[in-house]
Amino acid sequence: MKVPNKVRIGPHRFDIKFVNPLLLEGEEVCGLSDTQKCLLQINTFQTPSMQADTLLHEILHMVHNIQLGLTLTEDITIKEELLTTLTATSLCQVFRDNPKVINWILNSL
Numbered sequence: 001m002k003v004p005n006k007v008r009i010g011p012h013r014f015d016i017k018f019v020n021p022l023l024l025e026g027e028e029v030c031g032l033s034d035t036q037k038c039l040l041q042i043n044t045f046q047t048p049s050m051q052a053d054t055l056l057h058e059i060l061h062m063v064h065n066i067q068l069g070l071t072l073t074e075d076i077t078i079k080e081e082l083l084t085t086l087t088a089t090s091l092c093q094v095f096r097d098n099p100k101v102i103n104w105i106l107n108s109l
C-alpha cells in the first residue's frame with residue numbers, strides 16, 4: 001500500500017515524511033511534529049504497525065495544538081503526551097478490529 005505523504009488537520013495540509021534516523025536533541029525518536037512547518041516525521045526504524053500508531057499520535061498532537069489551541073506548560077505537556085499516546089494506540093486497535101464501523105463512519109461524513 002502506498003504510504004501517505006499529506007494529511008489535512010484543521011485548516012492546514014501537513015507533509016508526512018518517513019525517515020531514518022529521526023533525532024531530537026541527539027536522541028532517536030519515533031515521531032516528530034512541527035506546527036510551523038506543517039510537517040510530520042515518522043521514523044522507519046519501527047514496524048509498520050508502530051509507524052501507523054506513531055503517525056496517528058503525531059496527528060493527534062496537531063489536533064490538540066491547532067484545534068484546542070493548547071498553551072503547553074510543562075504540566076499540560078506531560079498530560080497531553082500521555083493522553084495522546086493512550087488515544088492513538090487505542091484508536092489503532094479500534095480501527096484494526098472494526099473495519100465495518102470505521103467504513104460506516106467514513107461513509108457518513
Ligand SMILES: [Zn+2]
Pocket residue numbers: 057061081084
Ligand atoms: Zn508525543
